[in-house]
Amino acid sequence: MQKQISDTSDYAVTKFASDMIDSCDNLKKVMEILKDGDPVHEGIKVAYQRIMNDLKKHGIEEVDPLGEIFDSNLHQSVVERDDNKKEPGTIVEVLQTSYTIKNRLQRPAMVILSKKSADCGSD
Template sequence: MTAPQTEQEEAVNETPDAADEMRAQLEALKKENEELSDRLYRTAAEFDNYKKRTAKEKQELSSFAKGVCIKEMLTASDNFERALGVPCKDEEFKKGMEMIFNQLCEAFSRVGVKEIEALGNPFDPNFHHAIKQVEDESFGENIVCEVLQKGYELDGHVIRHAMVVVANP
C-alpha cells in the first residue's frame, strides 16, 4: 500500500484537462488578486487625497473665520489710531493709549495680519481701492499719493483693500 498523495501530486497525476483547468483557475486568481490590489491602492490614494483636501478646507475655513473677526476689529483699530492723532493735554494718558494701540498692532501681527503697503507704490486693484484721482507732478504715473484707509491681508488674502488716492492715472 502506498502513502496518501498530496493534492499537488494528485493534480500532476490527473489528466491534462484537469491541469488546464487548474492553470485557468490560477490565472483567474492572479487576475483577481491584481484587480483587488489595484483597487486597494486606488482606495488608499483616494483616502490620502481626501485627508489632504479636508485639511486644506479646514485651514481655509479657519483663515476665513479669523479674517471676518479681524475685519470687524479693524474699524475699532482705525478709530483708535485717529484718536491718537488728536492733540491731548495729558501726556501720560496719551502715552498709555499709544502703548495699548501698539499692543493691538502687535497682536494683529502675531496672528498674521499684515498692512498692505500703498503710499508711493503703483496702484494695484488687487490690493487698493481708488477713491479719487488727482494730477500731481511730484508723483509718477498711476502712483498712490495718499492713503485714506489702511488695507490689510491675512494668510495671503486681502481682508480689507486700502482706500487710496491715485496720482496721474
C-alpha cells in the first residue's frame, strides 16, 4: 500500500511532464533555427536550461541515446541509414530525445539507425 501511494505521488506529474516536454521540444527547434550569438537565441537558451533544471529537480530527465545500440523498450526507430562504419542497429541520429520520470520511460526517443549498405563489399 505504501509503495502504491509513493508511486502515485512520484508519477502524478506525468501529464504535466508531457506538456513541458512538448514545450522543450519547441524551444530546441527555435534554438536550431536561430544563430549562436543572437540575443534571442541566448535568451531562449537560458530559459530552456532553467526549465530543464527545474524538470530534473522533479525527477524528469532528458535522455539522448546517440551512439547507443537500439533498444525497442527505449527507442522508436523511424528509418535506417547506410553506415558501414558503425555496428548495425547503432543510433546515428536522434530526431526526438526520450524522457524519463524517476527512471521510468515517459517518452521513447525517435531515432535513425545504422545498417550495412546493400553494396558493401561488392567493389
